[in-house]
Amino acid sequence: xxxxxIDGTEIEVPASTTxxxxxxxxxxxxxxxxxxxxxxSPAMCRLCLVEVEGxxxxxxxxxxxxxxxxxxxxxSESALGMRRGVLEFYLANHPLDCPICDQSxxxxxxxxxxxxxxxxxxxxxxxxxxxxxxxGGDVLxxxxxxxxxxxxxxxxxxxxxxxxxxxxxxxxxxxxxxFFEEGLQQxxxxxxxxxxxxVGALVSKDFLHKARAWDLEHxxxxxxxxxxxxxxxxxxxxxxxxRMKPRTNPEVNGYWICDYGRSRYEWLNRGERLDAPVVRxxxxxxxxxxxxxxxxxxxxxxxxxxxxxxxLVSPFWSNEDLSAVIRLVDALGGGEVLYxxxxxxxxxxxxxxxxxxxxxxxxPNVRGAELLGCTRVxxxxxxxxxxxxxxxxxxxxVLGDTLDEEDEGFAPNAELVIYIGAYGSTxxxxxxxxxxxxxxxxxxxxxxxxxxxxxxxxPALAGPGAARPAWLVIGALSGALEEQEGxxxxxxxxxxxxxxxxxxxxxxxxxxxxxxxxxxxxxxxAGD
Amino acid sequence: MGYPxxxxxxxxxxxxxxxDPQARTLKGWKSRGGYEALEKALAMSPEEVVEVVKxxxxxxxxxxxxxxxxxxxxxxxxxxxxxxxxxxxxxxEPGTFKDRELxxxxxxxxxxxxxxxxxxxGAEHVYIYCRGEFFExxxxxxxxxxxxxxxxxxxxxxxGSGHKIEITVHAxxxxxxxxxxxxxxxxxxxxxxxxxxxxxxxxxxxxxxMPTTINNVxxxxxxxxxxxxxxxxxxQWGTEKSPGTKLFCVSGHVRRPGNYELPLGFPLKDLxxxxxxxxxxxxxxxxxxxxxxxxPLLSAEEVExxxxxxxxxxxxxxxxxxxxxxxxxxxxxxxHQVMRMAAFYAHESCGQCxxxxxxxxxxxxxxxxxxxxRGTEEDLDVLVQLTDQMTGTTICVLSDSVAAPVQSxxxxxxxxxxxxxxxxxxxxxx
Numbered sequence: 001x002x003x004x005x006i007d008g009t010e011i012e013v014p015a016s017t018t019x020x021x022x023x024x025x026x027x028x029x030x031x032x033x034x035x036x037x038x039x040x041s042p043a044m045c046r047l048c049l050v051e052v053e054g055x056x057x058x059x060x061x062x063x064x065x066x067x068x069x070x071x072x073x074x075x076s077e078s079a080l081g082m083r084r085g086v087l088e089f090y091l092a093n094h095p096l097d098c099p100i101c102d103q104s105x106x107x108x109x110x111x112x113x114x115x116x117x118x119x120x121x122x123x124x125x126x127x128x129x130x131x132x133x134x135x136g137g138d139v140l141x142x143x144x145x146x147x148x149x150x151x152x153x154x155x156x157x158x159x160x161x162x163x164x165x166x167x168x169x170x171x172x173x174x175x176x177x178x179f180f181e182e183g184l185q186q187x188x189x190x191x192x193x194x195x196x197x198x199v200g201a202l203v204s205k206d207f208l209h210k211a212r213a214w215d216l217e218h219x220x221x222x223x224x225x226x227x228x229x230x231x232x233x234x235x236x237x238x239x240x241x242x243r244m245k246p247r248t249n250p251e252v253n254g255y256w257i258c259d260y261g262r263s264r265y266e267w268l269n270r271g272e273r274l275d276a277p278v279v280r281x282x283x284x285x286x287x288x289x290x291x292x293x294x295x296x297x298x299x300x301x302x303x304x305x306x307x308x309x310x311x312l313v314s315p316f317w318s319n320e321d322l323s324a325v326i327r328l329v330d331a332l333g334g335g336e337v338l339y340x341x342x343x344x345x346x347x348x349x350x351x352x353x354x355x356x357x358x359x360x361x362x363x364p365n366v367r368g369a370e371l372l373g374c375t376r377v378x379x380x381x382x383x384x385x386x387x388x389x390x391x392x393x394x395x396x397x398v399l400g401d402t403l404d405e406e407d408e409g410f411a412p413n414a415e416l417v418i419y420i421g422a423y424g425s426t427x428x429x430x431x432x433x434x435x436x437x438x439x440x441x442x443x444x445x446x447x448x449x450x451x452x453x454x455x456x457x458x459p460a461l462a463g464p465g466a467a468r469p470a471w472l473v474i475g476a477l478s479g480a481l482e483e484q485e486g487x488x489x490x491x492x493x494x495x496x497x498x499x500x501x502x503x504x505x506x507x508x509x510x511x512x513x514x515x516x517x518x519x520x521x522x523x524x525x526a527g528d
Numbered sequence: 529m530g531y532p533x534x535x536x537x538x539x540x541x542x543x544x545x546x547x548d549p550q551a552r553t554l555k556g557w558k559s560r561g562g563y564e565a566l567e568k569a570l571a572m573s574p575e576e577v578v579e580v581v582k583x584x585x586x587x588x589x590x591x592x593x594x595x596x597x598x599x600x601x602x603x604x605x606x607x608x609x610x611x612x613x614x615x616x617x618x619x620x621e622p623g624t625f626k627d628r629e630l631x632x633x634x635x636x637x638x639x640x641x642x643x644x645x646x647x648x649x650g651a652e653h654v655y656i657y658c659r660g661e662f663f664e665x666x667x668x669x670x671x672x673x674x675x676x677x678x679x680x681x682x683x684x685x686x687x688g689s690g691h692k693i694e695i696t697v698h699a700x701x702x703x704x705x706x707x708x709x710x711x712x713x714x715x716x717x718x719x720x721x722x723x724x725x726x727x728x729x730x731x732x733x734x735x736x737x738m739p740t741t742i743n744n745v746x747x748x749x750x751x752x753x754x755x756x757x758x759x760x761x762x763x764q765w766g767t768e769k770s771p772g773t774k775l776f777c778v779s780g781h782v783r784r785p786g787n788y789e790l791p792l793g794f795p796l797k798d799l800x801x802x803x804x805x806x807x808x809x810x811x812x813x814x815x816x817x818x819x820x821x822x823x824p825l826l827s828a829e830e831v832e833x834x835x836x837x838x839x840x841x842x843x844x845x846x847x848x849x850x851x852x853x854x855x856x857x858x859x860x861x862x863x864h865q866v867m868r869m870a871a872f873y874a875h876e877s878c879g880q881c882x883x884x885x886x887x888x889x890x891x892x893x894x895x896x897x898x899x900x901x902r903g904t905e906e907d908l909d910v911l912v913q914l915t916d917q918m919t920g921t922t923i924c925v926l927s928d929s930v931a932a933p934v935q936s937x938x939x940x941x942x943x944x945x946x947x948x949x950x951x952x953x954x955x956x957x958x
């Protein structure tokens with residue numbers, strides 16, 4: 001440990017810490033572009049220069065390591081003056097097109113200049129113009145906005161380890177470019193260069209001109225597109241998800257998410273939602289309130305002739321939802337709970353980050369379903385495997401799965417067909433009960449990732465109409481059947497989960513927090 | 529023998545064989561006493577060789593003037609990893625042409641210096657990074673290295689001593705910045721020629737990540753005579769702090785431009801008026817750049833008492849740099865010359881550091897505008913402030929190199945700028 005003084009505050013940090021990191025420790029953010037915690041530090045943006053007493057000149061805080069007794073000034077006259085000067089250079093050729101720039105509002109150039117730049121620029125010269133370039137994939141390049149921090153080049157070289165970007169030419173003609181016709185379409189993680197670009201030079205084509213940054217709400221969530229469980233923020237406006245951005249979690253995804261996951265958020269905005277409980281009475285679907293629907297269902301369940309229940313759930317729903325189904329099935333005398341999940345042919349690892357890959361299972365809670373004792377059926381497309389349900393004569397319960405490949409009138413011999421789902425399903429359009437529930441993006445809860453890590457997500461959207469979390473709906477039903485109250489909140493619902501799964505013992509909803517917690521579930525071997 | 533001119537006040541040690549084609553060949557070189565110093569060095573311990581160089585007081589001839597022996601002693605003694613010696617032959621500073629002549633005329637002197645240096649530092653491989661545009665020099669050097677290998681002077685067993693020292697000649701691809709020592713290392717490794725942040729210093733992490741020392745051609749060429757004759761011998765020339773002789777590249781408005789090997793501490797005025805035969809058509813002197821285009825200009829008055837040693841030039845208000853003396857007479861348009869220099873640095877900036885990338889180009893644009901008669905007096909203040917912002921704020925000193933001529937010219941020749949700005953008059957003939 002080394003003791004040093006930063007801006008008058010004495011602080012003790014480990015020996016190899018950089019001044020920039022040490023300053024972060026006391027809440028001082030030294031402006032920087034080229035430094036990124038997930039990349040190497042070339043110390044070339046010259047924005048993080050700070051004054052170190054006794055030093056011959058200002059030193060880059062991103063690469064200068066702390067030393068015992070060091071006295072650092074991040075806000076001294078010389079440091080601020082130099083920062084102002086460097087920022088002036090950044091603006092000499094910057095187009096200042098903030099009104100039409102997607103980065104506006106979350107732009108480090110805007111922020112730094114507002115905080116420490118000159119009020120008026122002194123350049124009277126014509127600006128250099130590079131124009132735009134389609135880099136392939138989802139990435140669009142605005143050369144004129146670029147600050148040449150080379151984070152994108154270093155990400156592709158050091159992290160994805162596919163050097164598809166480079167700096168061409170030199171001096172103030174230098175510009176980021178792809179190689180001839182080979183663009184980022186060959187990359188699997190290139191969307192991250194948009195996130196780490198501190199300005200609006202690299203922008204997402206998908207998000208282009210869709211929303212202003214300050215109009216977006218950010219909600220902590222989990223990427224639902226594979227079982228890695230990357231931590232993300234859902235960015236929403238007008239009850240629509242507009243984009244998904246990685247949220248830092250060193251244990252799971254570092255600073256990154258894959259392009260596959262990032263680009264698949266639009267299903268969260270999908271229409272054709274069930275928005276009211278529907279009960280089929282005499283060949284006709286009747287919408288009704290929850291109380292009536294659940295009371296009717298309770299009666300039908302209690303009056304049923306053949307007891308056996310067979311259930312199919314979806315690994316896109318939370319541990320709380322799945323456990324509620326299992327509890328209900330148990331209350332009805334037990335039975336098998338199946339699930340289907342799409343599965344990719346192979347993993348897509350991120351070369352530079354150990355333990356991060358787009359996993360084969362393309363659903364967020366496959367491990368959670370398995371730990372709860374659900375049985376996998378069907379093929380790698382997430383289809384088939386429904387034999388046990390199709391001809392079943394008892395109760396058929398479906399949670400979440402829309403049975404897309406099946407025709408109308410699924411499970412014709414069943415005494416009772418219950419569909420608890422978010423979306424309208426053709427196969428289940430004649431089910432006895434269709435109960436509208438929320439998706440993970442509209443409720444609180446937990447997923448368990450491939451390594452057994454339990455992670456929470458929060459509601460980013462309001463569910464449609466009368467849709468409610470499945471655990472609440474099913475919990476109320478089993479509560480009524482067992483004559484005891486179901487869980488009233490997601491935390492209580494998670495409590496139920498921990499009681500059902502040995503590996504979750506000791507976990508509490510609060511302790512999981514926003515960064516997740518590992519369970520005692522064995523970590524699967526790589527490639528599984 | 530001088531080339532193309534010589535003068536009686538010269539002390540030809542390195543330049544003794546300039547213009548003598550026989551000295552280029554191995555046979556010719558050996559008959560002139562070549563490789564005797566190497567043999568002598570191999571009979572000494574590496575530490576002893578370093579001590580001799582330290583005793584000579586030889587300072588780096590690439591521009592910074594760092595004591596060579598001290599630099600060599602920084603190399604780690606631990607030999608578990610390969611050590612490298614790099615020879616910086618990427619001579620690109622405007623006004624400098626001494627290394628080219630050494631490479632062309634006495635390639636074996638350089639090879640001998642490299643081998644002695646490599647032996648002294650335990651380097652197993654010498655890379656000579658030679659400016660690509662020096663086509664003839666590259667060919668001559670490559671031939672000399674081949675001959676040295678064939679004669680058993682370089683390679684597996686240097687002169688039968690049991691020491692292995694490889695030599696590779698690497699031709700640069702045309703970037704000024706690759707003459708910066710860490711930019712050179714990047715270029716040698718096949719990366720973009722961009723200087724690296726220090727620390728780590730090359731002696732710890734250099735070429736290919738290994739302990740490395742990098743020396744200028746002229747520095748290494750001075751090694752064989754020093755080893756042959758001893759450190760004290762070298763001190764008979766020059767000053768206490770700047771011992772020895774130095775090649776001065778004189779260009780500009782003098783009657784006899786060229787390379788002159790003179791003792792350090794030689795008066796600048798004598799160099800211009802005696803050694804170089806004075807100014808063309810006996811015109812008046814306006815300014816001198818004493819150390820290559822990246823050092824401040826000296827006005828005619830400052831030239832009067834300036835002596836050409838590292839300390840003397842600093843005292844006069846500039847730097848000795850690589851001793852490239854550019855002489856400008858009264859017909860010189862200073863604004864145009866400074867603009868030309870700034871444009872050169874803007875073109876050669878690697879583009880890593882923001883103050884340099886943006887600053888060099890911005891300064892050039894302002895200077896061009898002033899030259900076109902569209903400048904304002906405010907521009908001069910902006911130029912000084914911008915170049916201030918470019919000094920000491922970057923990884924290497926390329927951006928400082930723009931600041932020096934811009935600031936010194938505005939300070940010393942302000943009236944020339946004002947003549948253009950106020951009246952549209954050019955002073956001198958561009």
